[in-house]
Amino acid sequence: MGIFSRLSDIINSNLNAMCDSAEDPEKMIRLIIQEMEDTLVEVRSASAKILADKKTQERQLRALRGQAVNWEEKAKLALSKDREDLARAALNEKRRIETDAVALEDELVLADEHIQQLHDEVGQLQLKLDDAKAKRKAILMRADSVTQRRRTQHQIHRTHLDEAFDRFERFERRVDGLEGELDAMNLGRGKPSLADEIDALSEDDVLNEELEVLKQSMAVSKKGDEASNNA
Structure with missing residues (x-):
């Protein structure tokens, strides 16, 4: 050899x-x-x-x-x-x-x-x-x-994911607040008017759209974080 x-x-x-x-x-x-x-x-x-x-x-x-x-x-x-x-x-x-x-x-x-x-x-x-x-x-x-x-x-992906969770929690608190206001209004006014019900539907659509965007953002960040950990 x-x-x-x-x-x-x-x-x-x-x-x-x-x-x-x-x-x-x-x-x-x-x-x-x-x-x-x-x-x-x-x-x-x-x-x-x-x-x-x-x-x-x-x-x-x-x-x-x-x-x-x-x-x-x-x-x-x-x-x-x-x-x-x-x-x-x-x-x-x-x-x-x-x-x-x-x-x-x-x-x-x-x-x-x-x-x-x-x-x-x-x-x-x-x-x-x-x-x-x-x-x-x-x-x-x-x-x-x-x-x-x-x-x-890895730190960047972790930060993005934390920010996404924070945003989700803020939206969740916002929805809770809006629901509380509606409940209070219903208690004080009895049955809501037709206009109030239609406005509520419109506001629900806006919130649903924002929540969907937030969910997609979190899914992308989570996939990036998993890819970084696997590397």
Whole structure:
């Protein structure tokens, strides 16, 4: 698994956990940056270890090459003394050492490739870390702005609903007062005249219209408040 793939899994896991527990944005961003910093330290430590191992392998390679040269000199010496059997044995040792040296050279090539890969990953991760830190303040400001807007919107809807209830109560008291006046008039005058009954019907229509408008206003405000709470 690549270092960025693993880091992505760690961050996504933390994001899901924080979303489930309704963590605040500041804590979420701080944790993601901490994960990136920890991963950066880990990658740099791995790179340093590989570099140290490479230096050890390079010393071993130089030693093997020196031994190969030494065995070749021994083979020459044996031939100069007419000891072809010893010369052959010396050349076999040289060949074995050269085989080990070739294998070690291949390991050094792989080490160089791994070191270059880690170097590239460190550079990319450092850029992402710097970018995350640079955007941290802006993201927190945006999150705070959204929170404030939601709170303000909720307060506006709450205020509208309270005002609608107040208006309803005023109209209710007004109707109660009018009914009381009519009752008083009826008690003092007996049966109302035809004109009084017609006027009362007209006034009832006006009140009914006002009450209907008020009910519609309250229904709209209540729906807006429910939508804000569900958001």
